[in-house]
Amino acid sequence: MAELAAVVGIGQTKYQTKHKDVSIAGLVRDAAFKALQDAELTWDDIDAVIVGKAPDMFEGMVMPELYLTDALGCNGKPMLRVHTAGSVGGSTAIVAASYVQSGMFKRILTVTYEKQSESNAMWALSNAQPFSPHLNAGAGGFFAPIIREYMRRTQASPEAGIKVAVKDRLHGARNPLAHLQLPNITMKEVEESPMLWEPLRFLESCPSSDGACALVISNEELAKQSPKKPAWIRGTAMRSEPTMYAGREEVSPRAGIDCAKDVYAQAGVTNPRKDFDCAEVYVPFSWYEPMWLENLGFAEKGEGWKMTLEGATSLDDNGDIPWNCSGGVLSSNPIGASGMIRFAEAARQVRGDAGDHQVDGAKLALGHAYGGGAQFFAMWVVGSEKA
Amino acid sequence: MRDIAIVSFVQSDCVRDAGARNEVELIMPVVRKVLDNVGLESAQNVDFTCSGSCDYLQGAAFAFVLGVDALGAVPPIKESHVEMDAAWALYEAVLKIQSGQAESALLYGFGKSSPGELPIVLSQQLDPYYLAPLWLDTVSSAALQARAMLDSGEITEREMAEVVARSRKNAKSNPHAQLKGDVSADELLNEPTYLSPLRKHDCCPVSDGACAMVIATVEQAKKWGKPYAVLKGIDHRIESAHFGARDLTKSPSTEAAAKAAGVANGPIDIAEIYAPFSHQEIILKKALGLGDDTVINPSGGVLAGNLMMASGLSRIGEVAMRIINGECKRGVAHATSGHALQQNLVAVLEGA
Numbered sequence: 001m002a003e004l005a006a007v008v009g010i011g012q013t014k015y016q017t018k019h020k021d022v023s024i025a026g027l028v029r030d031a032a033f034k035a036l037q038d039a040e041l042t043w044d045d046i047d048a049v050i051v052g053k054a055p056d057m058f059e060g061m062v063m064p065e066l067y068l069t070d071a072l073g074c075n076g077k078p079m080l081r082v083h084t085a086g087s088v089g090g091s092t093a094i095v096a097a098s099y100v101q102s103g104m105f106k107r108i109l110t111v112t113y114e115k116q117s118e119s120n121a122m123w124a125l126s127n128a129q130p131f132s133p134h135l136n137a138g139a140g141g142f143f144a145p146i147i148r149e150y151m152r153r154t155q156a157s158p159e160a161g162i163k164v165a166v167k168d169r170l171h172g173a174r175n176p177l178a179h180l181q182l183p184n185i186t187m188k189e190v191e192e193s194p195m196l197w198e199p200l201r202f203l204e205s206c207p208s209s210d211g212a213c214a215l216v217i218s219n220e221e222l223a224k225q226s227p228k229k230p231a232w233i234r235g236t237a238m239r240s241e242p243t244m245y246a247g248r249e250e251v252s253p254r255a256g257i258d259c260a261k262d263v264y265a266q267a268g269v270t271n272p273r274k275d276f277d278c279a280e281v282y283v284p285f286s287w288y289e290p291m292w293l294e295n296l297g298f299a300e301k302g303e304g305w306k307m308t309l310e311g312a313t314s315l316d317d318n319g320d321i322p323w324n325c326s327g328g329v330l331s332s333n334p335i336g337a338s339g340m341i342r343f344a345e346a347a348r349q350v351r352g353d354a355g356d357h358q359v360d361g362a363k364l365a366l367g368h369a370y371g372g373g374a375q376f377f378a379m380w381v382v383g384s385e386k387a
Numbered sequence: 388m389r390d391i392a393i394v395s396f397v398q399s400d401c402v403r404d405a406g407a408r409n410e411v412e413l414i415m416p417v418v419r420k421v422l423d424n425v426g427l428e429s430a431q432n433v434d435f436t437c438s439g440s441c442d443y444l445q446g447a448a449f450a451f452v453l454g455v456d457a458l459g460a461v462p463p464i465k466e467s468h469v470e471m472d473a474a475w476a477l478y479e480a481v482l483k484i485q486s487g488q489a490e491s492a493l494l495y496g497f498g499k500s501s502p503g504e505l506p507i508v509l510s511q512q513l514d515p516y517y518l519a520p521l522w523l524d525t526v527s528s529a530a531l532q533a534r535a536m537l538d539s540g541e542i543t544e545r546e547m548a549e550v551v552a553r554s555r556k557n558a559k560s561n562p563h564a565q566l567k568g569d570v571s572a573d574e575l576l577n578e579p580t581y582l583s584p585l586r587k588h589d590c591c592p593v594s595d596g597a598c599a600m601v602i603a604t605v606e607q608a609k610k611w612g613k614p615y616a617v618l619k620g621i622d623h624r625i626e627s628a629h630f631g632a633r634d635l636t637k638s639p640s641t642e643a644a645a646k647a648a649g650v651a652n653g654p655i656d657i658a659e660i661y662a663p664f665s666h667q668e669i670i671l672k673k674a675l676g677l678g679d680d681t682v683i684n685p686s687g688g689v690l691a692g693n694l695m696m697a698s699g700l701s702r703i704g705e706v707a708m709r710i711i712n713g714e715c716k717r718g719v720a721h722a723t724s725g726h727a728l729q730q731n732l733v734a735v736l737e738g739a
Contacts, residue, residue, distance in 0.1 A: 002486040024515065055442050062511040064515075066726075069626070070632075076624055076639070076643060079625040081470045082467065082470075083451070085449055095467065095479055098488065101482075102481075103485060124448050125448050127448075241463040243452060254463055
């Protein structure tokens with residue numbers, strides 16, 4: 001039986017286009033140090049370090065955790081590096097939680113990051129491979145046809161995507177760490193922004209960010225002694241499926257459905273819209289909010305876009321189930337960290353520590369990440385109570 | 388730590404160049420065979436799958452993603468990946484099983500190093516601002532380490548040659564080995580130096596290939612009715628990335644991992660040590676606290692063939708299979724990563 005584990009410290013850098021003020025080591029150390037401060041701990045209190053990030057080519061370094069060991073106070077300790085595509089931030093938090101759940105470690109530090117300004121993610125994703133079609137389009141070009149299929153099936157109003165773009169930026173304006181600060185953004189402004197990959201406009205896409213996110217996770221005994229309120233990890237789940245196979249449902253992938261079912265069962269969630277107080281869900285392109293609302297069971301099939309348009313997911317519209325109160329991936333996207341930021345922001349909510357984007361009295365929250373061709377999923381449920 | 392059963396292990400041949408075979412084609416045969424050995428149909432029949440690989444070997448972001456194609460992951464599976472040697476994928480799976488979230492796991496590691504110049508590719512593991520721009524490759528950093536060993540009087544060039552001669556001899560009985568044969572230390576010492584003080588034969592070859600393993604709780608292994616070896620302890624540690632901050636003639640991270648894994652809790656019959664350079668075997672033997680009664684690298688070790696990202700898991704698999712086959716009772720396996728033995732993992736295995 002698994003040991004209970006809880007998030008007792010959270011640290012994030014400011015997310016921005018270029019962190020010219022720090023090296024890669026400095027960036028991860030900043031987030032890690034803030035997480036230790038949040039938990040009122042020092043480097044010596046940490047038993048192991050788990051690092052996650054998206055492809056090494058995004059910075060042009062091979063297995064960079066080897067170089068980061070000094071910056072993360074890991075010399076003489078165990079260091080593990082997770083890489084599961086865009087879901088990696090979430091997967092890393094889940095692997096880190098398993099250190100404590102296994103009973104083999106009492107308290108660990110986990111850090112994820114991306115310093116996109118050191119390289120160019122779109123081209124790093126687009127180098128030609130033998131025997132494979134050459135995709136020169138980055139992630140937006142990959143997902144746009146899937147989004148068009150969602151719109152065709154559901155006859156969704158084109159406004160739904162625009163609404164998500166506005167809503168998440170208004171949320172982001174409440175979060176001083178968010179990369180994009182657009183407190184005056186309007187539907188018209190989004191609609192008039194350049195079309196990048198039909199139907200995705202510039203303002204319906206995530207930015208490229210530098211940034212890092214860190215968590216300290218401890219066992220029950222140490223969590224009880226922690227100065228601030230712990231976020232108890234009530235369930236974790238991961239699922240993978242191939243990028244392509246005959247009959248694959250790409251709009252609402254089975255891996256996402258199965259992953260949600262698994263993590264809900266662990267946390268005793270039967271009606272996600274009702275049982276959760278909020279959710280931090282990986283939405284790098286606007287239309288993925290309505291698509292994931294359906295995939296994760298918050299909305300009936302074909303109804304996700306209506307829920308978005310009604311304002312159910314908006315803090316500013318007093319929605320019943322706010323999504324991405326932090327501003328989400330649409331406001332900050334240091335790719336390798338983006339999943340962990342979702343997990344961390346879910347934890348901030350149930351700790352009652354989310355500042356101006358706090359959902360009043362949040363007790364149970366979902367953190368979600370996905371990656372690859374929407375084929376890798378990582379989710380956790382955190383709560384203000386143990387069970 | 389709860390005992391874990393290593394039930395099945397399969398490794399491909401180490402070949403200098405796998406030619407047109409891609410990564411999926413390297414993985415599929417070993418995954419198929421390792422599952423067949425247990426009587427499992429696909430990755431659906433284990434609770435967790437984890438792999439180890441490195442994007443830079445393939446020269447593409449998300450190299451591991453296609454690996455999922457080798458698994459038959461329809462319907463979806465519980466799966467994870469480390470950008471490390473697959474020995475650390477085993478570690479991740481051990482945590483999953485310890486926490487009660489899985490009863491069984493499939494692990495695999497793969498590397499196709501032939502398309503690039505491996506030592507130079509790995510130069511980009513170093514500090515990106517100060518060291519990587521110098522393109523200090525892994526052979527050069529190992530040569531610095533060997534020079535420090537020779538200068539300190541800890542080893543002689545003859546001892547290095549003897550390590551190689553024994554590896555070549557042991558590899559004769561390993562069908563997967565790339566380099567094997569009878570060669571004397573004297574003959575080896577007559578070879579010219581390559582990157583002084585290293586001779587070519589002091590360096591592991593570059594190989595393409597893959598390996599796979601199935602592990603489970605002891606209860607699950609008994610249900611399967613297959614023989615197994617028991618993983619009694621596993622631990623890993625890392626050291627500073629700065630050469631100047633380390634004593635390169637020692638491996639304190641291996642010592643610490645060996646202590647935590649419980650190497651000294653009983654006699655060690657065999658050891659499979661991941662030493663890509665001959666002098667490193669001598670450092671590691673000492674750090675692991677092994678005496679002369681332990682047989683070192685009966686497979687020939689990685690000097691006989693080095694599957695980047697899979698060799699570490701292979702060391703563990705080699706020991707496990709020898710225990711299962713009754714060749715020995717207790718063994719230790721070691722994996723390494725980074726330049727000059729920066730990161731090390733130690734596993735202790737026993738008979739059921």
